[in-house]
Amino acid sequence: MTDFIESTPRLRRRHAAESRFRWAGRIAIFISLGFLAVMTVSIGWTAVGALTQTHIALDVDLGPQAVDPAKAESMRFGKIVKKALRDRFPDVKKRKDKRKLYGLLSPDAAFELKRQILANRELLGGTRKIWFTSSDTANIYAKGTLTTAAVKDTRQFGAEQAGWIDALEADGNVEQRFNTRFFTSGDSREPELAGILSALVGSMLSLAVCFALSFPIGIFAAIYLEEFAPKNRISELIEININNLAAVPSIVFGLLGLAIFLNVFGLPRSSPLVGGMVLSLMTLPTIIIASRACLRGVPPSIREAALAMGASPIQATFHHVAPLALPGMFTGAIVGMARALGDTAPLLMIGMVAFIVDIPKSLLEPATALPVQIFLWADSPERAFLEKTSAAIIVLLVFLVAMNLAAIILRKKFEIRF
């Protein structure tokens, strides 16, 4: 069969343009995926380090002379831990060197020993082998992040300490364990003790407030505007303003929160309640716009059929139109909340960018949030915070992906196509 369309130069040009466009598109996708992959892999690579924590075992004298069993509750164990370190390395005599030796273990070591003893009284009465969390520098040295060549130059961590760790390792007294503390404790100045839980709880509390406020207000506003509001100048003005609000930089909502919620209402600074209220200001326009789009997607025939059967407008809306639009509204809300989860700027103004150790138990207690925690760790001088920062980013990404996935599943499962 011969081509009945002649291959003219013009046609060839059109075909070439088409294939150029396709390739440009493919390359664009390839490049953006490439960036995403590089980012995720490099962060993930560093984050893996935060999953394990070096532990060091020492023989600790817990005999009756060292610890009086009756007074164990009120005792401070710092001296006992230090003595155990000196006993392990008896050659260390100078004061300065002793300080370096004590620097192998985390400042929390004394509390760790106390917790272990109070949990298991049988430890008392003799010399026991106890595992301690190592300090941050010892931790990155043992993992090989800090190279031996670099070691002699740092003030916190010298060749001596490297030698001690090597010696302990040779006896099998150094172990890498899963870092549960990262998931169960709050922030800390010591990288080896720092955890994500307080930030995670803070984020969840803020999001709960944000959802509780913005979802009902958002969908009712959308329903009214879409189904009941008269179409006139005022409603047009409102519509334009809502669209504008959705594009306002989030820091502006933070300033608004500072001026109104903190200064006028006198709500407590740094609390997840205020954080959630500010975030809900930010997500409201998104939810209203998404919900209105969903309501518009419900075919008029449904409304008309309900009205024809004698339903009042409110019955038609709430019994027929809104339920059909609800899955889409949920999706819009979740996407808006995911954006709120990742935002730091508005929280800066209301005091949630803070060092908070205690895990918040109520909406009024001071709290921080996941992205804020990432910001704070990235800003810390201690080297070991690098892997914590990456790990926190991964946790945040996991939550964002989970939320977006939930939105997609909801839509796929409940969406009704007309």
Place this chain on the structure above:
Amino acid sequence: MPKMKTTLTALAVSAVAMAATSGAAVAREQIKIVGSSTVFPFATTVAERFGKNTSFKTPVVESTGSGGGLKLFCAGVGVEHPDITNASRRIKASEVAKCAKNGITDIVEVKIGYDGIVLANSRKSDPYKLTLQDVFLALAKDVPDGDGKTMANPYKTWRDVNAELPDVKIEVLGPPPTSGTRDAFVELAMEGGCKKFEWIKAMKKADKKAYKSLCHTIREDGAFIEAGENDNLIVKKLNANPGALGIFGFSFLDQNSDSVQGSTIDGEAPEFEKIADGSYPVSRSLFFYVKKAHIGTVPGIEDFLAEFANEDTWGEDGYLTDKGLIPMGDEERAEWEAKVKSLTNLSM
């Protein structure tokens, strides 16, 4: 679905109700600290230990910058205002006046130690040996032209500035003007080098404004690069660019001394001991300020002060030195400890 809707509405209503009732300020259980990002690592370390060692809750520490902290601090008396503010410079007379206007007349000043500002480069190249004058000539917008006048900074390389320095393009990464580190750098290093010229020094008395604008203005032709408030970022950029110098606080040099090295200034290396004894020329004092009216209202402030003004904390072997704080000398420490104990009022 309807059931869920009622739950949601109930939640929303309760949240709003809670917001309304909490309007009357709630008694606070923990100390609130705001202020300088330079003091932040030290204040948080003490706060954490304080929370662990005592029955009080761990204080909440916010990093707002020195100026921002003092603004919040001076806003008034009452639990909604912070109890303590950190500062990487001394409180100004105007701030004291603002505090007084809002009813805060009794402030306890606590000096906690020193911080050095370093000019560092990557270990991949040789360390620089600078003088304050070199720093000024390399970074000022206008420099002396040799006959008592000024000219726009013509220097492109360090050798242009000083024949003994290497033939490397001047490239310095530093903090933006909002940072306390920048203020201190300009005041100590730039002005320090600037007033080495006799005629400029004489100008200070005659025309203070012109003197300040000459000594304090950093060049804007690309030799000085504003690298943001994040000092870790500067350290990373130095590794990528071995020819460049970076300006940051001593604690970042201390924590990254395997990859970057400090330049000597006027022959003094930025070392712990040198900053402590005052021989390194670019160092500043760190402070915090306590609202006396809150002592007794907010639990634990006195105990927190005792934890801070303690040999184990701020002493020569105290745990803050591990975080890069440069302690005061023995006498000075004893003096400030006495002031803390007696809660002596700030005197300007």
